Amino acid sequence: MPADALLFDIDGTLVDSVDLHARAWQEAFEHFGKRLAFGDIRAQIGKGGDQLMKEFLPPQELEELGEKLEKYRGDLYKQKYLPQVHAFPGVRELFQAVLQRKIRIALASSAKGDEIQRYKEIANIADLVETETSADDAERSKPHPDIFAVALERAGNAPKDRVYVIGDSPWDAIAATRLGVRTIGVLCGGFPEADLRKAGAMAIYRGPADLLERLDQSPIVR
Numbered sequence: 001m002p003a004d005a006l007l008f009d010i011d012g013t014l015v016d017s018v019d020l021h022a023r024a025w026q027e028a029f030e031h032f033g034k035r036l037a038f039g040d041i042r043a044q045i046g047k048g049g050d051q052l053m054k055e056f057l058p059p060q061e062l063e064e065l066g067e068k069l070e071k072y073r074g075d076l077y078k079q080k081y082l083p084q085v086h087a088f089p090g091v092r093e094l095f096q097a098v099l100q101r102k103i104r105i106a107l108a109s110s111a112k113g114d115e116i117q118r119y120k121e122i123a124n125i126a127d128l129v130e131t132e133t134s135a136d137d138a139e140r141s142k143p144h145p146d147i148f149a150v151a152l153e154r155a156g157n158a159p160k161d162r163v164y165v166i167g168d169s170p171w172d173a174i175a176a177t178r179l180g181v182r183t184i185g186v187l188c189g190g191f192p193e194a195d196l197r198k199a200g201a202m203a204i205y206r207g208p209a210d211l212l213e214r215l216d217q218s219p220i221v222r
Helices: 018-031 038-042 049-054 059-084 091-100 113-123 146-154 170-179 193-199 208-213
Strands: 005-008 104-108 131-133 163-167 182-186 201-205
Touching: 005 146, 018 038, 018 059, 049 059, 059 113, 091 104, 091 208, 104 146, 131 146, 146 170, 163 170, 170 182, 170 193, 182 193, 182 208, 193 201
Parallel strands: 005 104, 005 163, 104 131, 163 182, 182 201
Antiparallel strands: none
8 A cells, every 4th residue: 555654763764874883882892891793783673772672681780881881882983983974876766756655754763862863964965854752752762662652743643554664674664564554675774684573674676776666666666
């Protein structure tokens, strides 16, 4: 069924930042005495920090270190890694094509609000985004559905069977399924196609440019 609204993830979907987030987390964990494999951390990117840290810290350590660790990671990412982020090809053109078809767009990310503002500048879409939500707007981050639920409400509460989440990680698809909306996956974030399909993605594209090229044959329009 054609879409009334699209809820776009950002990291790994619109901008190339997944590896950079994983490096920042790895460095932050090491600062607090925790040596973790890059691949183990990368597999959890797409979750918010509150959910990611649960994978690597027992409850007592999470309570003791969680707030300090997340703040250290956030500051490190903004200072060292955020300047390295670039947009994937075709993001602005995809948004323009979607809007021309009278489909509403909302950004729905586990990133902090100030990071989202920077991402919109990097992707050159600030003038095309009507509404957004971030980790600051939801009690629980992905894979919980809270962020998508807020984004859907801000996008006008379109019927759920006419809403698609566009995301790169299994956590996007799981969160969308829990909300009752469907997911279109993109591979540009580096997660395996099999993992995206297993998590519930109904269609897969290489990235924004590929989705733009095949937009009129996609579930979004057909």
